[in-house]
Amino acid sequence: MMKHWMAAVIATAAGVLSVPAAWSADDAFPEVRIDYERHVLPNGLTLLVHEDRKAPVVAVNIWYHVGSKDERPGRTGFAHLFEHLMFNGSENFNDEFFRPLEAAGATKLNGTTWYDRTNYFQNVPVNALDLTLWLESDRMGHLLGAIDQARLDEQREVVLNEKRQGENRPYGKVWEAIAQATYPAGHPYSWTTIGSYEDVKAATLDDVKDWFREHYGAANAVLVIAGDVDAEDVRHKVEHYFGDIAAGPVRRRHEAWAAPMEGEKRMVLQDRVPQTRIFKVWNVPGFCDSQANILGIAAGVLGDGKNSRLYERLVYRDQIATGVSVGLGPFEIASQFMIDVTVKPGGDAAAVERAIDEELERFLRDGPTAEELARVRTKTFAQALRGLERVDGFGGKSATLAQYEVYCGTPERYTEELDEIRDATPLAVRDMARHWLADGVFVLTVEPFPEHQVADSGADRSKLPELGTPPDLELPPLRRAKLSNGLEVVLAERHEAPLVQLSLIADAGFAADAGIKAGTARLTLDMLDEGAGDDDALALAARAERLGAQLAAGSSLDTSFVNLNALKARLEPSLDLFADVLLRPRFPADELERLRQLLLATIQQEKAEPYGIASRLYPALIYGEGHAYANPRSGAGTEDSVRAITLDDLKAFYTRWIRPDTSTLLIVGDTTLEEIVPLLEARLGAWAAPAQAAPVKQLDAVALPDKPRIFLVNRTGAEQSLILGAHLAPPRSDPDDLAMQLANTVLGGNFVSRLNMNLREDKRWSYGAFTSISNAKAQRPFIAYAPVQSDRTLDALREMRRELEDARSRQPLKPAEVDFARDSLVRSLPGENETVGDITGSYTTILVHGLADDYWNDYVGRIAELSAKDANAAARRLLQPQSLTWVIVGDLSRIEAPVRELGWGEVTVLDTDGKRLR
CATH class of the missing domain: 3.30.830.10 (Metalloenzyme, LuxS/M16 peptidase-like)
Structure with missing residues (x-):
């Protein structure tokens, strides 16, 4: 639920551009703009509404102007920990937040925490708007009574497993090292958003409740509603659900603090990684500063695409690196300009760094060419057109409106950014890069907030609003x-x-x-x-x-x-x-x-x-x-x-x-x-088939093993074990496929599925545990997987097998579970078919697997006919726990002996190439 890096400033404007009149006819694009209405409720809540009628979907995206920079040393990780708690239930709906939304067909739903903001977002069918507003308003105004010590302890362990999972990845410890090395002690960006183990463990119930009281008032939030809605109707709904929520205390805002560095500081960090990677970081101005926008152009010239300076030199021409990334981390009070280069295996890191420095020196000396500027502009405008298709919170139009409103005080800041990109000259880009990248003031201004009033009454909190009739999916024929x-x-x-x-x-x-x-x-x-x-x-x-x-x-x-x-x-x-x-x-x-x-x-x-x-x-x-x-x-x-x-x-x-x-x-x-x-x-038309006959792939059926097998792969020092169980399942074209999808959804196909609720929410051994059925023309893999803390490897293995056996026979799928899975699958269809790329994916499934042209338009009716009995019959076909092949990747010095003592079947140790070691 937390992102680790953001794209360059120029990319954040995708989907929100107006075409500069000065462009030539050859470079002209259709005018692109996000129209919106802005309202501020008496309690200070800012509402932005954008109407987009292309699909019966609405994005609900709420940004709270609070992130890890609002924490203090010794109490880091609070913003992110609290984001997790916001998903565990509120006073009037004391259950998993995802449960009614997944049943309503929500897509692209999550929450993220970053240095400056915390957001919660979901795309839902239009009939689920009232439900979503009720839920979001309930946790904004009615949360504290639902937070208890058990819930805090549960989410604390989930967050710590998320931290372990991130640090267990290659290069996972980089971000904490960068934050500590680039900002002075006490700077709000000198610690990472996920915080330290010690601080998260030390969080008390009073601490987190104080965090909510201080930061989660209506006046500290921006709510964006974008999609197939009427703006006036939305305003009335938002006033109904949110109008009686307290404004919250007056917030003190941080002023800009770029904290530029001086000279050169160097550090070597050793980690379990396959290749050397070089990061070069400069502290630069924040998100709304025009200087950062111009530096974003420089980042595009240096590292965006095959024709960028560093990619062309390092990856293409000299072939001394395998990857190049240049971008801006656009934070609110400061940003960071980063060059990230992965050295070719066995390559000379010093030589790669010299090449980086040579290209940067050339750029600072000569600046970009006019052609390079045109390339960056064209990419930006092309991204704008593609961005118009999406309303979601993962970078869609609702996220753009919210981001500029929260960071800059107005969604209109993007128009100024595009003017700056249009008007930038090679000389201006060069001079800006020289000023900030050739080498290495804190002012606090306190302004009074307007007085707010809270409505006398609001929404009925005794029950969730009815979902209403879900919209039909109508893909073009x-x-x-x-x-x-x-x-x-x-x-x-x-x-x-x-x-x-x-x-x-x-x-x-x-x-x-x-x-x-x-x-x-x-x-x-x-x-x-x-x-x-x-x-x-x-x-x-x-x-x-x-x-x-x-x-x-x-x-x-x-x-x-x-x-x-x-x-x-x-x-x-x-x-x-x-x-x-x-x-x-x-x-x-x-x-x-x-x-x-x-x-x-x-x-x-x-x-x-x-x-x-x-x-x-x-x-x-x-x-x-x-x-x-x-x-x-x-x-x-x-x-x-x-x-x-x-x-x-x-x-x-x-x-x-x-x-x-x-x-x-x-x-x-x-x-x-x-x-x-x-x-x-x-x-x-002249493309002709070769004379030789068309080839045919041999996809013979494979018999399932009659007993489990376990394969172990060593990863010395690993803090987690990755457990994956797999066996073969019928192909996508199987007549029982829809019923199998229902069974898989109940078992491990979404957040509130049996397996994830067990290992993540109940046991707190994993950040996430899921099952999936891959697509294939022939037999396809069914897999169950979970990364778990090392000391719980054996326990998690037993629980995963038990869950599969229960779902197959001992604890059949309940009608309520099947209904939930059906709602989740059916109601998510509109959100999964928003863009031309989405629709291409849906129709590719039809064409590849020989399904009927109207498969997706008939999907709702066909799956509605399936009962719990059908799903359980499919589960018995799909789930074959006795035939699972288990692959466990972890520290064998800690887990091999206990796994062998299980007595489930043959245990084999492999290397990473699959070669048998013992």
């Missing part, structure tokens, strides 16, 4: 055509935003690696946009950036894809780009060697992370060597197989598998079949 070469074209029209998404879906994927070198499918598709037609890799990337287009090629288990997200105004040249990538890839040898090193680094990253290790090993264990699905789940292959792949291997894979007779071109967006087919025919 599919229309079909064929090009002259037989390529099937499938279109879903969506005209609400000027975007067109294309997805070439080829029957290939990681499964096509069977019998050849593992990793070939992934590497082949990765190579497609590394040079095509007349363009090398950098020229191709620059061409996409000029068009504001997004290209992606890749693979999943059963399919390979080439995707294009294009602006409607630049559709035809974007289709030219798409055709070059699809039909005329260059497969340059130097790019293969560079991508090979990146893929090898990816494998090393997977082998350094507990879930990555388990996901590399379990497919071969449950499918058996030689099966098409047996390779590592990510499709990355092994280090030996990747080193052996040649250009001829890639070209042969491309010719054999990427072909029009076994592919489908799915299009979603602002076009018609009459418009798009001639454009496609002109570009793709």
